[in-house]
Amino acid sequence: MKTLQLTSSDRAILACSRFFGRLPHATVEAILEGATLSSHEEHDVLFRQGDSIDDVFFVISGLVRLYRLGKEGREADVAVFPKGEMFAENAMFLGRATASAEAAEASIILRLDGRKLRQFAAVDPEVAQALIEHLCHRGKMTEDLLAEDRLLTAPQRVASYILSHCPNGSTSFSFRLPFQKNVLAGKLGLAPEALSRAFSTLRLSGVSVKGRLIEIRDRQALERF
């Protein structure tokens, strides 16, 4: 872990994030005052389930995995945050972290003073509003995961993930996975082997996979799955 300075390109990322994007510059600057920036290696732990943390985190670059611990060291991902996402606002209001967080690849993380943010939310309705919308969005994300776990088989979940990256309208297209298959497996609640098998099932429906490159030949076929 190394401490860094906030650059202007970092600010650009903040400016177009869901949370900060809604707020006027002055407010953003005020919230950012005293924030610290740090770089982390893959597998660096940011905080642990049960910790009482009073910071809020923001992914400037890289990827963070949020997970719960089970018996015998088992881990279950409850969310994965790419560049531009904020997390651990929960802990700020609930008192302790409900999950652990670690960098899923080399990442740069911004750490805001939670008490200050809370203060702002209590005074500035605009900040409160932004927080509310952020929380609604986060709630929907976990609800999505839960519902997919309960309703879909492994290949269906993968198909659904692929489709969520597909601009609707086009029947064939391709894209690069934004992270390792390992991480995708975790996010979808699958063992890596199961993800692999799911991909090879989908191959029969016109999906080709070369490394991180995914190619779709027939959108309808995927939707039918």
Place this chain on the structure above:
Amino acid sequence: MKTLQLTSSDRAILACSRFFGRLPHATVEAILEGATLSSHEEHDVLFRQGDSIDDVFFVISGLVRLYRLGKEGREADVAVFPKGEMFAENAMFLGRATASAEAAEASIILRLDGRKLRQFAAVDPEVAQALIEHLCHRGKMTEDLLAEDRLLTAPQRVASYILSHCPNGSTSFSFRLPFQKNVLAGKLGLAPEALSRAFSTLRLSGVSVKGRLIEIRDRQALERF
């Protein structure tokens, strides 16, 4: 469905709910103005996934099941709300309902004007604060469900549910299920048959089940599970 009048005992329930409990009487009264009260039979649908609703719901009595729809009419519960809980605040900010809701037993439901509540939240920081904490709590609930689904087997999930109703300290105790086993199965993401089998597995660890009455002889045995 029948329209009703808000009684004083209904107000008492509101007053000690997580959301309204934090707010001053005057604010509560203002939010409640224009709210409508209705009674519903089991299986009455309150709204459907995808509906654009501009009401927020509150369970005065009974039980509401929130669920997502899958292929071929499959349903997956994403939350179950007992008396005193508020729901569908999500839809207010996201535009449409992310899930369907129906009464899981005969229930009395209070329906608040969402636009007005939103208005209040935008003006009164106290309301915003209450909303934020409510959303954090809801987020944690779904996260709990997701993590349990991914980390625990059926008997473990049931054990965990039982333990969550056990006053910590006592080694043996008993309580009544607050709803049908059917509903519990749904909440835990199990088929009713699987719940039944889970109970009979736990019987070997000192759990006895007679109808809705659950009796625990050995707390530690459950925790070890």
Place this chain on the structure above:
DNA sequence: GCGACTACTTGACCTCGGTCAAACAACTAT
């Protein structure tokens, strides 16, 4: 080029839990 990692895939096996069918139990209405 070579070896040494690490990511990913494949195969074999087995357990958990879903599904269908049937038996049972509790409740209601007649």
Place this chain on the structure above:
DNA sequence: ATAGTTGTTTGACCGAGGTCAAGTAGTCGC
């Protein structure tokens, strides 16, 4: 009581996916 309805349990079966163990790519260093 009798029959019907609904909630719950049990048995038999099977398929999805976890786990362990090899094997195959890639990728990095040199």
